[in-house]
Amino acid sequence: METLNQNWQTVSEIELIYKTKVKNSERPQIKSSKDAYILMLSAWDYNKIEFFEQFKVLLLNHAHKALGIYEISSGGIAGTVVDLRLIFSAALKANATSLMMIHNHPSGNLTASEADKQITRKVKEAGRLLDITLLDSLIITSESYYSFADEGAL
Template sequence: MESTNEKTLFEVAEIQLTYKSKVSPSLRPKITSSRDAYQVLNKYWDEGKMDFVEQFKVLLLNRANKVIGIYEVSSGTTVNTVADPKSVFVAALKANACGVIIAHNHPSGNLTASQADIKLTKDLKDAGKFLHIPVLDHIIITSESYYSFADEGLL
């Protein structure tokens, strides 16, 4: 007869991963430049939050650099938001992404990358390298324009 302690040791949760898309592959936008990424991000960014609070999002890409999804990692204050690497890559892993483009907005309208932005980019790039999910760009967006780390040679 099993004791209660032995029975408890073998009760674990089963994890299932699924990815469902309502967008057919032929309709997914292809990213060939930072401008393409900006246009997709700008289209799906909440206009009411662009100049109000900082948000961090991830474009998830397949092998053909087509967007398979956009994931909002966090929404913060007027001056910052938290971008936990686990949250970035859990979405990428779950969607079986082959690459990511990370993005956040600056409600101030300033397109200058801060030291914190640069450090976060390096940390996420290193994590992506380890997971074989490259960080292809980091885009800072405002309601008027964008800044690309890749275009500026910072990636």
Template sequence: MVQNHNPLFAVAEVQLSYNTQIRPSDRPKVAQSRDIYEILKAHWENSLIDLQEVFKVLLLNRANRVLGIYNASSGGMSGTIADPKLIFAVALKAGASSIVLAHNHPSGNLKPSKADIQYTNRLVSAGALLDIAVLDHLILTSEGYFSFADEGMI
């Protein structure tokens, strides 16, 4: 094959794939915020939940079965920044119909901050454009959780 050294042909190839070894019927199903909390808590590093803020995204199919968990960002003791473009790129790549946002508060305070509320609203709007529903946003601590959906905030 002849190689063309024209710079117009020097572009990266983009591939889209999602691979899993888990059968759809074996994936956990989410019906309420407590289910989400239990799944996330089982996948959270216990040694960090009271130390370092982490932001995760639960990816769900149309039947609310878990496709996967994406670790969107890790920050410091008082905050972390998750990139919306990466969150939705992962959701699209996994073929997610909906997502659940989650982050921990190392302080143990379950009350969402103004920034938490604004960021959640921003992601809900972005998801609506992509037809990917943001079903909930959980704030976790080692002792419990807060659900935006349960409180009527989503």
């Protein structure tokens, strides 16, 4: 009989660290959906905003200062897959206390789809369990945006 290596019983050490290259005083503060839209539009690849759908999260600290932008997925013309685990693994690693979800509609239509509403509800509920607040969910185009929070849909 083959000898079993007993190392499988040992839990590997996991080390979480947060390295930043930006001073807190230099981080943009998000005070409104318009602030988030302007920041995200400046960080979006303008050649892709009307080409295919992308989903990103804006991670924020307690003072609503931007910790970073994380791209969750890129998809097709009419949608992209969003995995909650990726959203919250990024938020937890960045030590974010809140976040905003942002995705584009290549068609230019700012109407929220049923899938948009559903993922917003899921992220809000999951965030509640982790004490990470979903501040807003934005649908953006190169010309304008729709804010779930401003429209009372959050």
